[in-house]
Amino acid sequence: MSSNKFLKYEGPWSDANDPLMCSDTGSWRTKRPVVDKEKCIFCGFCALYCPIQVMEMVENSHFLPDLGFCKGCGICAKECPKDAISMKPEGDFQK
Amino acid sequence: MNTKEKAKTGPQIKVMTGNAAAAIASKLVRPDVVAAYPITPQTEIIEQISKFHANGEMDCELITVEGENSAMNAVMAASLAGGRVFTASSSWGLVFMYDAILATAGARAPVVMVNVNRETPGIIAVSCGQQDMISTRDAGWIFLIAETCQEVLDVVIQAYRLAEDYDIQVPVMVHYDGFYLSYLSEVVDVPLQEDVDKFLSVLKDQPERTKLVPGGRLGCGTHGILGGYLELRHKHMSAMERSKAKFEEIDKEFEAIFGRSHGGQIEKYRMDDADVVLVGSGSMCGTIKAVIDEKREAGVKVGLLKIRMYRPFPSEVMVEALKGKKAIGVVDRSLCFGFKGGPIYTELKAFETQLGGSKMVSFIDGIANTDITQANVEQMIDAICDLAAGKDVREVTWVSYPEANEPDSEKTGGL
Numbered sequence: 001m002s003s004n005k006f007l008k009y010e011g012p013w014s015d016a017n018d019p020l021m022c023s024d025t026g027s028w029r030t031k032r033p034v035v036d037k038e039k040c041i042f043c044g045f046c047a048l049y050c051p052i053q054v055m056e057m058v059e060n061s062h063f064l065p066d067l068g069f070c071k072g073c074g075i076c077a078k079e080c081p082k083d084a085i086s087m088k089p090e091g092d093f094q095k
Numbered sequence: 096m097n098t099k100e101k102a103k104t105g106p107q108i109k110v111m112t113g114n115a116a117a118a119i120a121s122k123l124v125r126p127d128v129v130a131a132y133p134i135t136p137q138t139e140i141i142e143q144i145s146k147f148h149a150n151g152e153m154d155c156e157l158i159t160v161e162g163e164n165s166a167m168n169a170v171m172a173a174s175l176a177g178g179r180v181f182t183a184s185s186s187w188g189l190v191f192m193y194d195a196i197l198a199t200a201g202a203r204a205p206v207v208m209v210n211v212n213r214e215t216p217g218i219i220a221v222s223c224g225q226q227d228m229i230s231t232r233d234a235g236w237i238f239l240i241a242e243t244c245q246e247v248l249d250v251v252i253q254a255y256r257l258a259e260d261y262d263i264q265v266p267v268m269v270h271y272d273g274f275y276l277s278y279l280s281e282v283v284d285v286p287l288q289e290d291v292d293k294f295l296s297v298l299k300d301q302p303e304r305t306k307l308v309p310g311g312r313l314g315c316g317t318h319g320i321l322g323g324y325l326e327l328r329h330k331h332m333s334a335m336e337r338s339k340a341k342f343e344e345i346d347k348e349f350e351a352i353f354g355r356s357h358g359g360q361i362e363k364y365r366m367d368d369a370d371v372v373l374v375g376s377g378s379m380c381g382t383i384k385a386v387i388d389e390k391r392e393a394g395v396k397v398g399l400l401k402i403r404m405y406r407p408f409p410s411e412v413m414v415e416a417l418k419g420k421k422a423i424g425v426v427d428r429s430l431c432f433g434f435k436g437g438p439i440y441t442e443l444k445a446f447e448t449q450l451g452g453s454k455m456v457s458f459i460d461g462i463a464n465t466d467i468t469q470a471n472v473e474q475m476i477d478a479i480c481d482l483a484a485g486k487d488v489r490e491v492t493w494v495s496y497p498e499a500n501e502p503d504s505e506k507t508g509g510l
Binding site: 004005006007009010011012013014015 | 315
């Protein structure tokens with residue numbers, strides 16, 4: 001019999017607790033969304049448009065991405081009506 | 096009980112085509128969802144199912160999709176939601192749903208479908224051939240092949256026990272020869288609904304397979320990253336291997352209820368004392384059996400090994416049955432591009448070293464409705480008898496195309 005190392009099911013089923021659902025997609029990112037808290041009006045557009053739903057509410061005042069999963073697509077920055085999100089090269093943060 | 100009442104309640108002997116037998120089988124298994132698109136030579140199945148559905152005899156969701164690709168995607172989705180499903184196609188339709196066929200296998204959705212064998216796109220041929228089966232053989236489905244209209248009906252019912260079994264969970268495709276079995280009328284013993292219900296009730300006692308539930312936090316088929324891909328493929332391969340013994344068990348249980356057995360992975364016809372053997376599959380086996388009976392009367396010890404389960408390849412039982420035979424001829428109704436011999440010949444050849452010195456040759460015949468006649472079968476049997484006697488026999492013979500067998504073709508094509 002095969003092992004159930006990654007998946008407890010016989011078929012390719014998994015829930016949000018399975019390791020395969022929690023891959024480190026943040027490592028794919030080349031640009032990082034940086035939120036200007038002063039400009040953010042807490043409208044939530046970034047959270048609604050984020051294709052992988054990683055924008056998290058902070059202190060009921062603004063949104064910040066979960067960088068463990070954010071792939072850096074930039075849709076949040078594009079959709080923000082107040083231009084409060086800018087995409088900064090990932091290399092800038094590794095210096 | 097008078098005869099009239101008996102006719103209503105007992106098993107009914109009817110004359111019907113292979114397509115009608117497949118349609119009745121799909122009704123008897125009580126599917127939840129049927130999605131299909133008509134194509135020659137499968138159309139009659141869908142016509143019959145539509146009729147059953149319209150008459151209220153079939154309590155299923157019948158989705159009249161816009162094409163085969165949608166048909167397979169619809170039944171795969173319904174299957175993942177826990178439904179029992181059915182679809183049918185052939186040739187061009189089968190390849191139009193090819194990506195969904197692969198996805199269904201990868202998702203381990205226990206879909207059961209009928210493929211009425213027909214030549215594939217390439218050369219437009221509205222005619223029989225197993226090329227469509229060969230073109231989908233590596234998809235990860237279990238493939239079963241029927242020889243008669245009765246076997247079509249029985250194998251479709253058995254296929255549900257195999258696909259939906261908790262230990263298997265692999266989709267099953269039932270193949271039978273288009274234009275021959277699809278339109279051929281034969282006597283068919285139609286089983287009682289309650290017997291089919293009883294036969295399938297075993298599945299209800301098994302653990303419930305995983306399914307999509309509205310609001311549930313579960314996904315399927317998207318998790319092939321990291322080692323998950325390897326694990327899932329290995330589980331799939333293991334399930335395919337388990338399906339061999341499972342199919343034998345299912346055949347025995349079927350016989351206990353319905354009083355008919357077609358054999359398990361293979362059927363052996365006059366094999367026990369045979370010196371030479373033909374290996375075949377599908378409708379050609381009826382003709383082969385008739386010729387074998389004649390040859391036997393003339394003292395030729397010839398037998399037939401009929402392949403009923405083509406995927407997984409029943410190598411163990413085939414080796415056991417063929418071991419020590421002097422000569423083996425494999426009849427293929429399809430081609431294996433890039434190889435000289437037919438596909439089944441090529442695959443069996445991989446086990447040649449286990450056969451104890453049996454000599455093997457390939458016969459290609461029956462392609463695009465060229466009849467595999469009694470004379471053709473006789474020619475094949477004569478050739479393997481020559482082979483057994485130590486005479487020189489071509490490795491590959493195109494029985495209905497003698498031009499391919501000229502000595503010159505060795506130089507030009509090396510065939």
